[in-house]
Amino acid sequence: MVNFTATLSALITANHILHYHEVVDAYGHVLVRNPNNDSTFFMSGYLAPALVSSMEDLIEYYVEDASPVDPNAGRGYSERNIHGEILKRFPSVNSVIHSHSENVLPYTISGVSLQLTYHMAGFLGEEVPVFDIAQYYNASDRHDMLVRNTRLGAALASYFSSSSDNLSATDLEPEHTLVLMRSHGFATIGTDIELAVYRAIYAHSNARVQTGAIALASQANSDGQPGAGGLGQVRYLSTRERTDSRAMNEGTRNRPWRMWVREVETYPGGLYQNALGTPPT
Numbered sequence: 360m361v362n363f364t365a366t367l368s369a370l371i372t373a374n375h376i377l378h379y380h381e382v383v384d385a386y387g388h389v390l391v392r393n394p395n396n397d398s399t400f401f402m403s404g405y406l407a408p409a410l411v412s413s414m415e416d417l418i419e420y421y422v423e424d425a426s427p428v429d430p431n432a433g434r435g436y437s438e439r440n441i442h443g444e445i446l447k448r449f450p451s452v453n454s455v456i457h458s459h460s461e462n463v464l465p466y467t468i469s470g471v472s473l474q475l476t477y478h479m480a481g482f483l484g485e486e487v488p489v490f491d492i493a494q495y496y497n498a499s500d501r502h503d504m505l506v507r508n509t510r511l512g513a514a515l516a517s518y519f520s521s522s523s524d525n526l527s528a529t530d531l532e533p534e535h536t537l538v539l540m541r542s543h544g545f546a547t548i549g550t551d552i553e554l555a556v557y558r559a560i561y562a563h564s565n566a567r568v569q570t571g572a573i574a575l576a577s578q579a580n581s582d583g584q585p586g587a588g589g590l591g592q593v594r595y596l597s598t599r600e601r602t603d604s605r606a607m608n609e610g611t612r613n614r615p616w617r618m619w620v621r622e623v624e625t626y627p628g629g630l631y632q633n634a635l636g637t638p639p640t
Protein backbone atom coordinates (compact mmCIF):
# COMPACT_ATOMS: atom_id res chain seq x y z
CA MET A 360 0.00 0.00 0.00
CA VAL A 361 1.32 3.39 -0.98
CA ASN A 362 2.07 5.77 1.85
CA PHE A 363 -1.13 7.76 1.88
CA THR A 364 0.17 10.59 4.06
CA ALA A 365 3.26 11.01 1.86
CA THR A 366 1.05 11.36 -1.23
CA LEU A 367 -1.13 14.02 0.37
CA SER A 368 1.93 15.80 1.74
CA ALA A 369 3.28 15.94 -1.83
CA LEU A 370 -0.08 17.37 -2.93
CA ILE A 371 0.11 20.19 -0.37
CA THR A 372 3.72 20.98 -1.29
CA ALA A 373 2.87 20.84 -5.02
CA ASN A 374 0.36 23.65 -4.40
CA HIS A 375 3.14 25.73 -2.86
CA ILE A 376 5.67 24.96 -5.60
CA LEU A 377 3.25 25.94 -8.36
CA HIS A 378 2.56 29.22 -6.58
CA TYR A 379 6.25 29.91 -5.94
CA HIS A 380 6.94 29.48 -9.66
CA GLU A 381 3.95 31.65 -10.63
CA VAL A 382 2.22 28.84 -12.49
CA VAL A 383 -0.84 29.48 -10.28
CA ASP A 384 -1.90 32.59 -8.36
CA ALA A 385 -5.02 32.62 -6.19
CA TYR A 386 -6.57 30.40 -8.88
CA GLY A 387 -5.47 27.19 -10.51
CA HIS A 388 -5.28 23.77 -8.92
CA VAL A 389 -3.54 20.42 -8.67
CA LEU A 390 -4.98 17.06 -7.74
CA VAL A 391 -3.82 13.55 -7.01
CA ARG A 392 -5.71 10.31 -7.49
CA ASN A 393 -6.25 8.42 -4.25
CA PRO A 394 -3.29 5.97 -4.16
CA ASN A 395 -5.48 3.41 -2.39
CA ASN A 396 -8.68 3.83 -4.39
CA ASP A 397 -8.64 4.60 -8.15
CA SER A 398 -12.19 5.92 -8.09
CA THR A 399 -11.52 9.02 -5.97
CA PHE A 400 -9.11 11.93 -5.97
CA PHE A 401 -7.97 14.67 -3.62
CA MET A 402 -7.61 18.36 -4.22
CA SER A 403 -7.81 21.47 -2.09
CA GLY A 404 -11.12 23.05 -1.18
CA TYR A 405 -11.94 26.61 -2.07
CA LEU A 406 -8.57 28.05 -1.14
CA ALA A 407 -5.67 29.81 -2.86
CA PRO A 408 -2.92 27.22 -3.54
CA ALA A 409 -0.32 29.03 -1.41
CA LEU A 410 -2.58 28.71 1.64
CA VAL A 411 -3.29 24.96 1.46
CA SER A 412 -1.64 23.54 4.56
CA SER A 413 -3.34 20.49 6.10
CA MET A 414 -5.68 17.53 5.60
CA GLU A 415 -8.58 19.78 6.62
CA ASP A 416 -7.94 21.89 3.49
CA LEU A 417 -8.30 18.88 1.17
CA ILE A 418 -11.50 17.34 -0.20
CA GLU A 419 -11.92 13.82 -1.61
CA TYR A 420 -14.03 13.61 -4.78
CA TYR A 421 -15.42 10.78 -6.89
CA VAL A 422 -13.75 10.48 -10.30
CA GLU A 423 -17.12 9.63 -11.83
CA ASP A 424 -18.70 13.06 -11.47
CA ALA A 425 -16.32 15.07 -9.24
CA SER A 426 -18.90 15.12 -6.44
CA PRO A 427 -17.52 15.08 -2.88
CA VAL A 428 -17.27 11.73 -1.08
CA ASP A 429 -18.44 13.52 2.06
CA PRO A 430 -21.65 15.34 1.11
CA ASN A 431 -20.95 17.79 3.93
CA ALA A 432 -17.51 18.72 2.59
CA GLY A 433 -17.07 22.48 2.32
CA ARG A 434 -17.02 24.54 -0.84
CA GLY A 435 -14.79 23.24 -3.63
CA TYR A 436 -13.47 24.57 -6.91
CA SER A 437 -16.09 24.94 -9.62
CA GLU A 438 -13.73 23.48 -12.24
CA ARG A 439 -13.04 20.11 -10.66
CA ASN A 440 -14.79 18.41 -13.60
CA ILE A 441 -11.61 19.12 -15.58
CA HIS A 442 -9.85 16.67 -13.32
CA GLY A 443 -12.57 14.08 -12.86
CA GLU A 444 -13.01 13.63 -16.60
CA ILE A 445 -9.27 13.40 -17.35
CA LEU A 446 -8.80 10.76 -14.61
CA LYS A 447 -11.82 8.88 -15.93
CA ARG A 448 -10.60 8.81 -19.51
CA PHE A 449 -6.97 7.97 -18.72
CA PRO A 450 -6.43 5.33 -16.00
CA SER A 451 -2.65 5.89 -16.18
CA VAL A 452 -2.99 9.55 -15.15
CA ASN A 453 -2.74 10.14 -11.41
CA SER A 454 -2.22 13.89 -11.24
CA VAL A 455 -3.63 16.86 -13.16
CA ILE A 456 -2.77 20.56 -12.96
CA HIS A 457 -4.86 23.44 -14.25
CA SER A 458 -3.21 26.87 -14.61
CA HIS A 459 -3.96 30.34 -15.94
CA SER A 460 -0.26 30.93 -16.71
CA GLU A 461 0.21 34.39 -18.19
CA ASN A 462 3.15 33.12 -20.23
CA VAL A 463 1.02 30.45 -21.87
CA LEU A 464 -2.21 32.45 -22.34
CA PRO A 465 -1.10 34.30 -25.51
CA TYR A 466 -0.71 30.93 -27.26
CA THR A 467 -4.36 30.12 -26.57
CA ILE A 468 -5.70 33.14 -28.48
CA SER A 469 -3.13 34.38 -30.99
CA GLY A 470 -3.10 31.59 -33.55
CA VAL A 471 0.64 31.14 -32.84
CA SER A 472 1.10 27.50 -31.86
CA LEU A 473 2.99 26.63 -28.69
CA GLN A 474 6.20 25.00 -29.88
CA LEU A 475 8.99 23.09 -28.27
CA THR A 476 11.72 25.70 -27.85
CA TYR A 477 14.24 23.95 -25.62
CA HIS A 478 15.14 20.53 -24.33
CA MET A 479 13.55 20.83 -20.88
CA ALA A 480 10.07 20.83 -22.41
CA GLY A 481 10.40 17.68 -24.52
CA PHE A 482 7.05 16.48 -23.17
CA LEU A 483 5.25 19.04 -25.37
CA GLY A 484 5.82 16.73 -28.34
CA GLU A 485 4.95 17.59 -31.93
CA GLU A 486 1.74 19.46 -31.29
CA VAL A 487 -0.06 21.13 -28.40
CA PRO A 488 -3.84 21.08 -28.98
CA VAL A 489 -6.08 24.06 -28.19
CA PHE A 490 -9.45 23.37 -26.59
CA ASP A 491 -12.05 26.00 -27.49
CA ILE A 492 -14.88 25.72 -25.00
CA ALA A 493 -17.14 27.80 -27.27
CA GLN A 494 -17.56 24.71 -29.46
CA TYR A 495 -19.14 22.82 -26.58
CA TYR A 496 -21.34 25.29 -24.70
CA ASN A 497 -25.04 24.66 -24.39
CA ALA A 498 -27.38 27.64 -24.24
CA SER A 499 -27.96 26.88 -20.55
CA ASP A 500 -24.24 26.85 -19.69
CA ARG A 501 -22.67 29.96 -18.26
CA HIS A 502 -20.35 31.22 -20.99
CA ASP A 503 -17.67 32.26 -18.50
CA MET A 504 -14.92 29.96 -19.87
CA LEU A 505 -15.07 27.70 -16.81
CA VAL A 506 -15.35 23.93 -17.18
CA ARG A 507 -18.33 23.58 -14.87
CA ASN A 508 -19.79 20.15 -15.66
CA THR A 509 -18.90 16.62 -16.76
CA ARG A 510 -19.89 17.32 -20.38
CA LEU A 511 -17.43 20.19 -20.73
CA GLY A 512 -14.82 18.25 -18.73
CA ALA A 513 -15.17 15.25 -21.07
CA ALA A 514 -14.75 17.53 -24.08
CA LEU A 515 -11.53 18.95 -22.64
CA ALA A 516 -10.25 15.49 -21.65
CA SER A 517 -10.76 14.28 -25.22
CA TYR A 518 -8.11 16.75 -26.43
CA PHE A 519 -5.46 14.73 -24.63
CA SER A 520 -6.40 11.83 -26.90
CA SER A 521 -5.80 11.16 -30.57
CA SER A 522 -9.59 10.59 -30.87
CA SER A 523 -10.90 13.96 -29.68
CA ASP A 524 -14.17 13.45 -31.54
CA ASN A 525 -15.12 10.60 -29.20
CA LEU A 526 -16.06 12.13 -25.85
CA SER A 527 -16.85 8.87 -24.08
CA ALA A 528 -13.77 6.84 -25.03
CA THR A 529 -11.29 5.44 -22.54
CA ASP A 530 -7.64 5.53 -23.56
CA LEU A 531 -4.89 3.69 -21.78
CA GLU A 532 -2.34 6.31 -22.67
CA PRO A 533 -2.88 9.97 -23.54
CA GLU A 534 -1.55 11.20 -26.87
CA HIS A 535 -0.71 14.66 -25.49
CA THR A 536 0.69 15.80 -22.15
CA LEU A 537 -0.71 19.32 -22.23
CA VAL A 538 -3.80 21.01 -23.67
CA LEU A 539 -4.24 24.75 -24.06
CA MET A 540 -7.61 26.27 -23.15
CA ARG A 541 -8.68 29.28 -25.19
CA SER A 542 -8.64 32.55 -23.21
CA HIS A 543 -8.24 30.55 -20.02
CA GLY A 544 -4.95 28.66 -19.58
CA PHE A 545 -3.89 25.04 -19.77
CA ALA A 546 -4.26 21.60 -18.25
CA THR A 547 -1.41 19.13 -17.92
CA ILE A 548 -1.12 15.60 -16.58
CA GLY A 549 1.31 13.11 -15.08
CA THR A 550 1.53 9.57 -13.81
CA ASP A 551 2.43 11.19 -10.49
CA ILE A 552 2.45 14.63 -8.88
CA GLU A 553 6.14 15.20 -9.50
CA LEU A 554 5.79 14.69 -13.25
CA ALA A 555 2.70 16.91 -13.51
CA VAL A 556 4.48 19.68 -11.58
CA TYR A 557 7.55 19.33 -13.81
CA ARG A 558 5.40 19.72 -16.92
CA ALA A 559 3.45 22.70 -15.58
CA ILE A 560 6.59 24.60 -14.63
CA TYR A 561 8.43 23.90 -17.85
CA ALA A 562 5.38 24.63 -20.03
CA HIS A 563 5.23 28.03 -18.31
CA SER A 564 8.98 28.49 -18.91
CA ASN A 565 8.91 27.23 -22.51
CA ALA A 566 6.15 29.72 -23.41
CA ARG A 567 8.23 32.60 -22.01
CA VAL A 568 11.25 31.47 -24.03
CA GLN A 569 9.18 31.15 -27.20
CA THR A 570 7.69 34.63 -26.83
CA GLY A 571 11.19 36.06 -26.34
CA ALA A 572 12.53 34.19 -29.35
CA ILE A 573 9.69 35.38 -31.57
CA ALA A 574 10.25 38.98 -30.46
CA LEU A 575 13.98 38.75 -31.19
CA ALA A 576 13.41 37.05 -34.51
CA SER A 577 11.06 39.79 -35.63
CA GLN A 578 13.71 42.33 -34.61
CA ALA A 579 16.28 40.34 -36.60
CA ASN A 580 13.92 40.54 -39.54
CA SER A 581 13.77 44.30 -39.35
CA ASP A 582 17.56 44.51 -38.84
CA GLY A 583 18.17 42.13 -41.75
CA GLN A 584 20.20 39.77 -39.52
CA PRO A 585 19.43 36.07 -40.00
CA GLY A 586 18.29 34.14 -36.88
CA ALA A 587 19.23 30.54 -36.09
CA GLY A 588 16.57 29.23 -38.45
CA GLY A 589 17.03 31.84 -41.18
CA LEU A 590 16.02 35.45 -41.48
CA GLY A 591 13.40 36.19 -38.80
CA GLN A 592 12.81 32.49 -38.21
CA VAL A 593 12.75 30.79 -34.82
CA ARG A 594 14.20 27.31 -34.91
CA TYR A 595 12.38 24.68 -32.85
CA LEU A 596 13.43 21.12 -31.93
CA SER A 597 13.39 18.35 -34.54
CA THR A 598 11.12 15.32 -34.14
CA ARG A 599 13.99 13.17 -32.87
CA GLU A 600 15.13 15.89 -30.49
CA ARG A 601 11.59 16.15 -29.10
CA THR A 602 11.31 12.42 -28.44
CA ASP A 603 14.74 12.08 -26.88
CA SER A 604 14.31 15.22 -24.76
CA ARG A 605 11.06 13.88 -23.37
CA ALA A 606 12.80 10.70 -22.23
CA MET A 607 15.54 12.80 -20.67
CA ASN A 608 12.97 14.99 -18.86
CA GLU A 609 11.27 11.96 -17.34
CA GLY A 610 14.58 10.46 -16.27
CA THR A 611 15.83 13.55 -14.45
CA ARG A 612 12.69 15.15 -13.02
CA ASN A 613 13.45 14.10 -9.46
CA ARG A 614 16.33 16.58 -9.34
CA PRO A 615 14.23 19.74 -9.70
CA TRP A 616 11.49 18.28 -7.45
CA ARG A 617 13.97 17.96 -4.60
CA MET A 618 15.04 21.57 -5.02
CA TRP A 619 11.49 22.87 -5.41
CA VAL A 620 10.43 21.16 -2.16
CA ARG A 621 13.32 22.80 -0.32
CA GLU A 622 12.59 26.21 -1.87
CA VAL A 623 9.06 26.33 -0.48
CA GLU A 624 9.98 24.75 2.86
CA THR A 625 12.60 27.40 3.51
CA TYR A 626 10.64 30.33 2.08
CA PRO A 627 10.93 33.20 4.55
CA GLY A 628 7.89 34.49 6.37
CA GLY A 629 6.07 31.19 6.69
CA LEU A 630 3.76 31.65 3.70
CA TYR A 631 3.89 27.95 2.85
CA GLN A 632 2.86 25.56 5.63
CA ASN A 633 2.58 21.78 5.36
CA ALA A 634 1.21 20.07 8.44
CA LEU A 635 1.87 16.65 6.86
CA GLY A 636 5.62 17.24 6.79
CA THR A 637 8.19 17.01 4.03
CA PRO A 638 7.07 14.85 1.08
CA PRO A 639 9.39 12.11 -0.21
CA THR A 640 12.16 13.46 -2.44
Ligand SMILES: [Zn+2]
Pocket residue numbers: 387438457458459505543544
Ligand atom coordinates in the same frame (compact mmCIF):
# COMPACT_ATOMS: atom_id res chain seq x y z
ZN1 LIG B 1 -9.53 27.89 -14.70
